[in-house]
Amino acid sequence: MIPSRAGGVLLHLTSLPGGHGIGDLGAAAHDWLGWLHRSGCALWQFLPLGPCGAGWSPYQSPSTFAGNPLLISLEALVAHGWLRTEDPDERPPSGSHVDFPAVTRSKSRLLKAAAERWRSRGKPGREDFESWCAANADWLDDYALFMALKDAHAGAAWTTWDPELAQRRPAEVLAARKRLRESVEEHGLQQYWFWTQWRSLRNRAAQLGIRLIGDLPIYVSEDSADVWSRPDLFQLGDDGRPVVVAGVPPDYFSETGQLWANPIYDWDHHREEGYRWWIRRVRHLAQQVDCVRIDHFRGLSAYWEVPAGSATAATGRWVEGPGGALLEALRNDLGGLPLIAEDLGVMTADVLSLRDSFQLPGMKILQFGLEAGEAEDHLPDTYPERCVAYTGTHDNDTSRGWYQAAAEATRDFARRALATDGGDIAWSMVRSIWSSKAAWSVAPIQDFLSLGTEARMNYPGRAEGNWTWRLSPAQVDGDLADRIRDLNDEYGRVAVTPS
Numbered sequence: 001m002i003p004s005r006a007g008g009v010l011l012h013l014t015s016l017p018g019g020h021g022i023g024d025l026g027a028a029a030h031d032w033l034g035w036l037h038r039s040g041c042a043l044w045q046f047l048p049l050g051p052c053g054a055g056w057s058p059y060q061s062p063s064t065f066a067g068n069p070l071l072i073s074l075e076a077l078v079a080h081g082w083l084r085t086e087d088p089d090e091r092p093p094s095g096s097h098v099d100f101p102a103v104t105r106s107k108s109r110l111l112k113a114a115a116e117r118w119r120s121r122g123k124p125g126r127e128d129f130e131s132w133c134a135a136n137a138d139w140l141d142d143y144a145l146f147m148a149l150k151d152a153h154a155g156a157a158w159t160t161w162d163p164e165l166a167q168r169r170p171a172e173v174l175a176a177r178k179r180l181r182e183s184v185e186e187h188g189l190q191q192y193w194f195w196t197q198w199r200s201l202r203n204r205a206a207q208l209g210i211r212l213i214g215d216l217p218i219y220v221s222e223d224s225a226d227v228w229s230r231p232d233l234f235q236l237g238d239d240g241r242p243v244v245v246a247g248v249p250p251d252y253f254s255e256t257g258q259l260w261a262n263p264i265y266d267w268d269h270h271r272e273e274g275y276r277w278w279i280r281r282v283r284h285l286a287q288q289v290d291c292v293r294i295d296h297f298r299g300l301s302a303y304w305e306v307p308a309g310s311a312t313a314a315t316g317r318w319v320e321g322p323g324g325a326l327l328e329a330l331r332n333d334l335g336g337l338p339l340i341a342e343d344l345g346v347m348t349a350d351v352l353s354l355r356d357s358f359q360l361p362g363m364k365i366l367q368f369g370l371e372a373g374e375a376e377d378h379l380p381d382t383y384p385e386r387c388v389a390y391t392g393t394h395d396n397d398t399s400r401g402w403y404q405a406a407a408e409a410t411r412d413f414a415r416r417a418l419a420t421d422g423g424d425i426a427w428s429m430v431r432s433i434w435s436s437k438a439a440w441s442v443a444p445i446q447d448f449l450s451l452g453t454e455a456r457m458n459y460p461g462r463a464e465g466n467w468t469w470r471l472s473p474a475q476v477d478g479d480l481a482d483r484i485r486d487l488n489d490e491y492g493r494v495a496v497t498p499s
Helices: 027-039 076-077 100-120 126-135 138-154 170-179 181-207 227-228 265-274 276-286 322-336 350-356 366-375 401-403 408-418 425-434 478-491
Strands: 006-008 044-047 212-218 243-249 258-263 291-294 302-307 319-321 340-341 362-366 388-391 441-443
Touching: 006 027, 006 319, 006 478, 027 181, 027 478, 044 258, 044 441, 076 100, 076 181, 100 181, 100 366, 126 388, 126 441, 138 170, 138 227, 138 276, 170 181, 181 212, 212 276, 212 319, 212 322, 258 340, 265 302, 276 322, 322 350, 340 362, 366 408, 366 425, 408 425, 425 441, 425 478
Parallel strands: 006 044, 006 441, 044 212, 212 291, 291 340, 362 388, 388 441
Antiparallel strands: 243 258, 243 302, 302 319
16 A cells, blocks of 8 residues: 655645635745655645535535535636636635634635636636536435534524425425525535545645545544435434444543534445445545545444433443455455555554555654553564654644643653654654655654644544634745655655656
8 A cells, every 4th residue: 555665744735825815725835845856755645635524624524425515626616707806805714723603704705706706707617517526426316415503503404394395395405406506506515615625735745746645534424415425324213313422432632522413324234235335425525636634433333322411431342343345355456455544542463454555655753652551562663664753643742741731750761762862852753753664654744843732733532622723825935845855865765756
């Protein structure tokens, strides 16, 4: 799966610089690829690409197939004539954090204006748009109608809609599609713009020899087109609400566990259908990126099931998952498994056996290894080649923030293990994983910048205040790129540009 030794950066697209209060798929994203290329990095990893859900989380999206309209480049729409030049100037201020409510209000209005202008100009490119819609109808039709209905219901969850719509009775669905046809078309158009811009970005990455690592959440949101359109694939009651929900038991991040509240799959039904729905979602993402990180991989072996309505995840239990049957179905369809297993959390022999039987690379997190201390053996000099090594992920504090908050005994062990005085602990940690045998090494851009907790992306278990951190253009300069290039040169991780 991992063909060559490489280094890379973890940075979500919303964190990119950009002039509309949020990163997007425009010039700043293409400039970022150029900067990565200068740094010698062959890998760019990011979070799920879908629309944000509760708490602005990319892991609670209303669709596992759709792209986030907030990432559409408005400047690209201007270049095509679908927005007036002056329109994007009415924008929320760009700062060090994304103001999601302000960005959503502003960008939604401008995307609607672009759709109206597209119609008024005789729908330029209509043939290409309609062809794209037809090719993606298996998910787009349900998603576009679902979002149009949510708009018509002021954003209310689908389980609160009239029973005829909530239960997708054919006559009511057909009537809604006709009644809301302009809104349905607008949501389809946004997806066309998103994936067209994404294709341009991916083509540029390929030209530069940069592999894109996408992220596939194991679960989907209850309030999603996925659950609304296929309730039979989930364990739901007669009212459409989950009977059991997903989470994880008490762990490193929380004493009471994490209650994600996502509906749990009816795995028997998936098996009877030959895992077709799962094949579609993995194939869809695999067509957009070069490698897919499956979030919470251990849930494929056994998952933590919590009765709906529980106050915490501590009341849950382990239940056997689909295991190798799902991975075999995916491998047969994809002709291989371009996957990274997020094998973090409570690891048992069955999870490791599942990962290894399909020769999937797992993940090594240096912060966890340093916290384990001398009693364990989880440091970079023990990493296998078939793994992806990280200083930390989006769920961790930055390495500098982690070190400053750690107990003195942990800090002392870290200094000794890394042979450093702790003066620039983040770079000491980066250098340590880059020097390891791990085929791929990845660090958040925050660690290359030696930033503290103020730059943290997510606090697991905290519902609000996450996902907002942004990079400023001044932070990614040529000096930093050259320093990373030297690191990649030293440890044999430089990207090779295709001829």
